[in-house]
Amino acid sequence: MDAIKRKTVLVLFAFSIFVLLLPGCWDSTEANDLAIITAAGLDLTEDHQLELTVKIYLTSTSGSQQSGGMSEPGTGSGRSFVRSAIGWNMADAASKLQQVVSRKVFWGQAEVFLFGERLAKEGLAEPMDFMTRYHTPRERANVFVSKGSAKEVLLLDSPIERSVADALREMAKSQTGLNITLKELAQMMAGKSRAAVIPLVEIKPKQDDQEPFPFIQGAAILKNGKMVGLMNDYATRGIMWLRNKIKRATVTVSPKNTQGFVSLLLLRSRAQLVPHIHGDNWTITVRIDARDEIVENTTNLDLSVPKHIEQLETELEDDIKHRVNMALTQVQKKMKADIFQFADAFYRKYPKEWNQNKDRWDEIYPNVNVRLETNVEVARPGLTGKNLFKPEQR
Amino acid sequence: MDKDKFFNRLLRSVRRKSAYTEACVHDPQTEKKLSDHLSENLEWLQTIYADCSDVIFHEFFIGERTPAVLIYIDGLSHLEEVDQHVLAPLQHDFSRELTLADIRQKIAVSSIKTVKTVAQVSEEVSCGNPVLLVEGEKTGLAIGLSKWEQRAIEEPTSESVLRGPREGFIETLRTNTALLRRRVRSPKLKIKSMHIGTYSRTQVAIAYIDGIAAPALVEEVMHRLKRIEIDGILESAYIEELIEDNPYSPFPQLLSTERPDVAGAYLLEGHVVILVDGTPSVLIAPVTFFSLLQSPEDYYERYVAGSAIRWLRYLFLAISLLGPSIYVAVLTFHQEMIPTSLLLTMAMSREHIPFPALVEAVLMETMFEALREAGARLPKQIGSAVSIVGALVIGQAAIAAGIVSAPMVMVVAITGIASFMAPRFTIGISVRLLRFPMMLLAGLLGLLGVILGVIALLNHLLTLRSFGVPYLSPLAPLKGRELKDVLWRAPRWMMDTRPHLTGKWNPYREAPAQRPGPVDDGEGG
Numbered sequence: 001m002d003a004i005k006r007k008t009v010l011v012l013f014a015f016s017i018f019v020l021l022l023p024g025c026w027d028s029t030e031a032n033d034l035a036i037i038t039a040a041g042l043d044l045t046e047d048h049q050l051e052l053t054v055k056i057y058l059t060s061t062s063g064s065q066q067s068g069g070m071s072e073p074g075t076g077s078g079r080s081f082v083r084s085a086i087g088w089n090m091a092d093a094a095s096k097l098q099q100v101v102s103r104k105v106f107w108g109q110a111e112v113f114l115f116g117e118r119l120a121k122e123g124l125a126e127p128m129d130f131m132t133r134y135h136t137p138r139e140r141a142n143v144f145v146s147k148g149s150a151k152e153v154l155l156l157d158s159p160i161e162r163s164v165a166d167a168l169r170e171m172a173k174s175q176t177g178l179n180i181t182l183k184e185l186a187q188m189m190a191g192k193s194r195a196a197v198i199p200l201v202e203i204k205p206k207q208d209d210q211e212p213f214p215f216i217q218g219a220a221i222l223k224n225g226k227m228v229g230l231m232n233d234y235a236t237r238g239i240m241w242l243r244n245k246i247k248r249a250t251v252t253v254s255p256k257n258t259q260g261f262v263s264l265l266l267l268r269s270r271a272q273l274v275p276h277i278h279g280d281n282w283t284i285t286v287r288i289d290a291r292d293e294i295v296e297n298t299t300n301l302d303l304s305v306p307k308h309i310e311q312l313e314t315e316l317e318d319d320i321k322h323r324v325n326m327a328l329t330q331v332q333k334k335m336k337a338d339i340f341q342f343a344d345a346f347y348r349k350y351p352k353e354w355n356q357n358k359d360r361w362d363e364i365y366p367n368v369n370v371r372l373e374t375n376v377e378v379a380r381p382g383l384t385g386k387n388l389f390k391p392e393q394r
Numbered sequence: 395m396d397k398d399k400f401f402n403r404l405l406r407s408v409r410r411k412s413a414y415t416e417a418c419v420h421d422p423q424t425e426k427k428l429s430d431h432l433s434e435n436l437e438w439l440q441t442i443y444a445d446c447s448d449v450i451f452h453e454f455f456i457g458e459r460t461p462a463v464l465i466y467i468d469g470l471s472h473l474e475e476v477d478q479h480v481l482a483p484l485q486h487d488f489s490r491e492l493t494l495a496d497i498r499q500k501i502a503v504s505s506i507k508t509v510k511t512v513a514q515v516s517e518e519v520s521c522g523n524p525v526l527l528v529e530g531e532k533t534g535l536a537i538g539l540s541k542w543e544q545r546a547i548e549e550p551t552s553e554s555v556l557r558g559p560r561e562g563f564i565e566t567l568r569t570n571t572a573l574l575r576r577r578v579r580s581p582k583l584k585i586k587s588m589h590i591g592t593y594s595r596t597q598v599a600i601a602y603i604d605g606i607a608a609p610a611l612v613e614e615v616m617h618r619l620k621r622i623e624i625d626g627i628l629e630s631a632y633i634e635e636l637i638e639d640n641p642y643s644p645f646p647q648l649l650s651t652e653r654p655d656v657a658g659a660y661l662l663e664g665h666v667v668i669l670v671d672g673t674p675s676v677l678i679a680p681v682t683f684f685s686l687l688q689s690p691e692d693y694y695e696r697y698v699a700g701s702a703i704r705w706l707r708y709l710f711l712a713i714s715l716l717g718p719s720i721y722v723a724v725l726t727f728h729q730e731m732i733p734t735s736l737l738l739t740m741a742m743s744r745e746h747i748p749f750p751a752l753v754e755a756v757l758m759e760t761m762f763e764a765l766r767e768a769g770a771r772l773p774k775q776i777g778s779a780v781s782i783v784g785a786l787v788i789g790q791a792a793i794a795a796g797i798v799s800a801p802m803v804m805v806v807a808i809t810g811i812a813s814f815m816a817p818r819f820t821i822g823i824s825v826r827l828l829r830f831p832m833m834l835l836a837g838l839l840g841l842l843g844v845i846l847g848v849i850a851l852l853n854h855l856l857t858l859r860s861f862g863v864p865y866l867s868p869l870a871p872l873k874g875r876e877l878k879d880v881l882w883r884a885p886r887w888m889m890d891t892r893p894h895l896t897g898k899w900n901p902y903r904e905a906p907a908q909r910p911g912p913v914d915d916g917e918g919g
Contacts, residue, residue: 003403020838028840029724030751031737032744038734059741108730109737164737229409 017224019029032059035103038080039165041150042127043116045086050119050127052093053084053151054103054110055163080163082154090130107136112165113143113182114150114201114350120220120227128225132186139183142172145220145227146201153201153214164214172199175286176248177216178236189225191364192358193338196222197239223337229328239326241288241320242340244271248306250295255308260298262312267291267379273345277353282344283369293380297387306383309378317374328370338365426512431462432529434837438512439465449519449553454481456497460531463483465515468504469524472541479503480526480537486907494531501526505538508607520595544569549560550652550674552819554699563859564653567671568595570654574601574667577658582606588619590633594626597671598633601657606664614861615666615679630670639859644828646820647860649686651679656690665898676730680861680896683738684880687711690819692883709816714812715825719844721805725751727840743799753835754798756807759830760786766810863895 039055057077083100087093100106113131115124131137146153158167172179178199180188188196202217204210219236221229231239240246249266269290276283294303294312301308331337343361347354357364428435436451443449452521464480479502498506507523509515510533517526522540547569550562550695563570571585586600598619602612627633632651638647651657652674657667660678668677687707692700724731725740732740745753765784769777788806792798809829816822828851835843858865868876873894878884887908891901 004400028750028752029729030744031725031729031741032747034730034741036734057738058744059738106729109734111734127624136730162738190870212769281526292658 004391015393018241029104029106033103034059034106035101036106037110038163039112039114039154039168039380040110041146041154042085042090042119043149043151044119044122048087048094048122049083050089051086051151052090052097053082053154053163054097054105055080055082055154057163059124060223068151073193078156083141084151090127091134093256093299094130099310105247107134110137110165111141112168113137113141114153114168115143115145115198116150116151117145117147117220117227120145120198120222123226124185124222125225128186128189131182137182139186141182142169143180143182143185143198144168144172144201144216145198146203146214147217147230148203153203156203156212156214158213168201168216168327171216177233178219178240178245179365188339188341189222191341192343193341193361193369194224195337195339197231197243197339198222199236220338221331221335221339223335228337229330229335231327234323236332237338238323238325239267239331241324242271242286242327246271248393251292251316251319253312253319255299255301255311255315258299258301260300260305261296262294262299262301262315262377263296264316265295266294267293273340275342275349277346277347277350280305281369282346282364282367283371284345285373286324286369288324288372288374290316290320290374292316292376294378294382297382300390302386309381313376313378316376316378320374321372330369332367332368336362336366342368413577428510428512428515428527428532428534428769430530430532432463432527435512435527435534435688436463439515442512442516447715454485456484456492456528457486457549459548460491463527464524464575465519465527466524467522470540470542472539475503475539475541476524476537480524480539494528494533494535497528498535501535501537503537503539507536507538509534509536512602517595521597547573553651553656553690553817553854555689555691558690559655560651561654562637562865563637563657563669563674563676565672565674567669569598570669570674570676571599571601573654574657577654578603578661585660588614588616590619590622591626592626594628597846598627599669600670601661601667602663603661606897607663608896608899611680611861611896612665612666615668619668621919627670627672629673630668630675631666633668633670634677640857643854643858644824645855645865646686646824647679647681647816647856647858647865649681649818650675650820651678652676653690659690659693662903663892666898680863680892682861682863682867683821683855683865686818686821687816688879693886697883697885704883707817710812710815711825714809714815714822715829716832716844716848717809717812718759718805718829719832719847720841721802722751722755723836723840723844726837739797740801743801746796747799748797750834750837751802752833754802755805755833755837756830758792758802759797759809759833761809763826867895868893 036057036059037054038057041053041055042050042123043053045051048361054365055236057079085093085096085098085100094105094107115127116120119127153168154164156164158164161167161170171177178197180196180198185196185198198220200218200220201214202292203212203214206212216235219239221231237246237249246269249269251266252261252263254261268289269288271289272287274285274287276285282363297303301311302311303312322338331339343354347358415799426438428706438864440451448468450464450466450468452466454462454464464476466476483500483502485498492500507518509518509525512535515534518525518536523536523538524541525536526533527534544566545564547561547564548559553562561573563573574585575583581601581821582604584602584604588598588600589595590598600615600619615637619633622633622636624632624636625645634646634650635641635649640647648668649660657676657678661667665678665680668679669674687704689703692704695703705821725744729737744751749757765780765788769784772780789803793800793803795847813822813826816825832844832847833849837843837844855866856864856870864871867873868880876893878889879893887904887910889909890904890906892898892903894901897903
């Protein structure tokens with residue numbers, strides 16, 4: 001019995017080895033057989049086709065001076081190259097792209113998706129379907145709208161970072177502008193409010209010996225998947241306050257009754273949306289709490305006096321309110337796009353009322369009453385109290 | 395048909411068994427009792443020891459009248475002592491015939507045994523004890539004056555420690571039992587003895603502490619040892635392979651050590667120690683996976699250091715098993731998992747490599763194993779040359795020649811170091827060999843294959859038992875209290891109980907409240 005059992009086990013074992021070996025490594029790809037896309041841009045062509053432009057990182061150091069694997073990084077100049085393909089939709093363009101690239105196109109490391117301004121106006125719903133449905137694009141990739149065509153941005157090179165994709169990503173990450181990922185964009189576009197905000201990339205033109213470079217400037221507002229307007233940098237900061245996305249900020253205010261400026265560095269901030277429905281009156285209370293540190297004082301105010309600090313706090317609150325109000329008027333009254341997800345806030349607190357009125361949201365939204373409650377605390381006066389170099393300080 | 399085959403097989407095994415028994419076990423002449431005719435006994439013994447040039451039959455007369463013969467093996471007995479304390483006192487001229495009891499009195503040696511059969515005589519002679527046979531006596535005297543050249547007690551090179559005793563077991567069983575007895579002086583330390591091997595007649599001792607070790611365990615060990623019928627035992631590994639629970643497993647199910655302090659520690663936890671004559675490695679049973687990952691130094695260093703080193707060891711054990719396979723899997727199947735900048739660097743370094751990552755990994759790992767083996771077996775002078783060449787082959791030159799990529803060399807090197815972190819060579823080499831099938835699975839199925847391999851391995855480990863003790867205990871089955879010696883090395887005063895599965899018959903090893911500190915005498919600070 002034992003011998004027979006042992007034989008069976010052996011046969012099964014050999015069989016399973018063959019089963020493993022026969023398919024071989026059919027779906028494996030060596031890392032050096034990949035065309036690694038670091039950024040992809042989408043534009044609309046004149047005849048309403050989709051032009052897909054990708055930035056591919058050059059892993060093979062061009063030229064024959066390299067003998068082995070000991071290539072020094074950074075020797076090859078122009079370490080990325082750009083390829084474009086035109087197709088009826090995203091998938092079509094992506095498959096055509098493979099025809100012009102010798103290696104297997106690999107989307108897994110694409111960290112930046114750029115949409116051209118024209119495409120954004122036409123609507124992002126179609127390419128977004130591919131990006132959320134197909135499994136290789138990363139949900140954590142950053143999305144941008146480029147002023148002008150996306151291809152132009154991708155054709156640029158970044159002198160500091162490895163590629164322009166890295167440069168854009170790092171800029172978005174530094175939190176001075178908006179930082180929106182593919183996942184967040186999909187959530188916003190598919191959410192209750194069907195409005196989204198995407199950071200806007202602009203190209204700084206060539207100046208003297210300074211090469212042109214892209215940078216983040218303002219934001220694009222999307223409603224129902226279509227771009228409805230652009231916001232400038234100042235108003236974008238207001239949007240960030242409302243979306244609770246302000247992480248780093250240095251605010252400079254000029255207090256009344258004195259000359260000069262006081263600059264404050266934001267230490268911590270929190271924004272909360274509190275919805276109320278009172279009959280037909282829909283209200284949102286925005287509570288903004290912030291803690292600041294003074295980093296520079298060029299006024300004659302002695303900031304070791306609590307009264308002056310209180311004055312500063314009020315000034316700062318006014319400043320924040322001003323920014324937020326500016327953003328609100330543009331977005332809520334003019335563009336009528338609910339990029340702050342008021343809809344979700346209402347839905348969470350008043351699901352019944354929301355369900356009754358969800359078809360009317362477009363009418364309700366511009367009339368939602370927004371009340372701002374800001375509470376700023378200047379927590380630290382910095383390392384010095386009185387200005388050491390201004391003896392006349394009060 | 396199958397039935398016929400089965401019976402044939404059965405028949406063959408029975409025939410083989412009887413052939414073995416006839417050839418080796420039954421030797422009718424050894425059963426014979428000694429007669430009172432010296433010449434007859436001599437004849438028997440000389441037939442047995444025919445063509446044994448090292449066996450000496452020294453014939454002489456006791457008191458110049460009674461014929462006697464002293465039988466010993468040249469080189470195994472202390473001849474000076476024999477001359478001085480046995481032959482000299484007996485060769486005086488005595489006034490009367492001496493009885494065996496008188497002779498016993500005359501011999502100034504503390505250890506004297508009576509032997510009654512020819513078999514006993516040859517046994518004693520083989521052990522180096524000279525046997526004295528006297529005319530007219532039906533019994534002989536075995537004189538305990540064995541002595542042979544033996545190695546000095548040295549620090550075992552395979553288990554060296556920074557702090558702790560430097561003594562190691564040697565090849566002589568008696569010295570080894572003495573070393574054990576010096577650590578556990580209580581008479582509760584029992585050392586049973588038996589002979590295994592039809593030709594080698596190797597002496598095997600089974601040591602345990604009565605009242606701590608489970609009686610059933612001792613019985614089981616004795617039972618398994620008695621089952622062994624083999625021509626000879628030349629190393630404890632022979633016994634290990636014959637008494638394991640799962641003979642096909644790649645994992646060791648008995649612990650072998652050369653350190654008496656380790657053996658002593660296990661005795662105190664209720665384990666059984668098997669000592670084999672002729673080898674310094676003693677066997678400890680039962681054993682768990684985690685005890686193979688413990689070093690005696692864990693217990694001699696401070697507990698913080700001991701715990702940290704233990705975690706490091708677990709981590710590197712995992713690396714030595716999975717390092718290259720995860721590298722291969724991620725690089726060939728899951729490039730999206732690697733951070734972008736790392737992937738770009740790796741892709742760049744692989745740009746001119748002719749082989750797929752799997753081939754590269756297998757090639758380098760095989761190279762490394764070959765180098766290790768070559769270095770281990772060579773004399774020290776040549777060994778260093780091997781390591782220099784090896785460093786070149788799997789290092790700089792391989793990369794410069796464009797055969798392997800630099801990250802792969804790093805992975806191989808880290809894996810190599812990791813595999814040497816295992817404190818026991820046996821577990822290290824098991825894991826080292828298992829990483830080759832793991833690499834294959836990784837190359838064929840990616841991380842899915844790695845996970846499949848790990849699951850299969852875990853399944854195997856979970857079914858494994860060592861003398862009835864689950865191999866992965868106390869983790870599976872989970873025994874929360876006992877993780878004190880697995881997850882970390884608890885301070886000595888906290889390890890107040892013995893491991894449950896081996897020591898539950900005598901669970902407490904410390905009096906309560908052993909934590910040092912100021913005495914609370916009620917008067918306050």
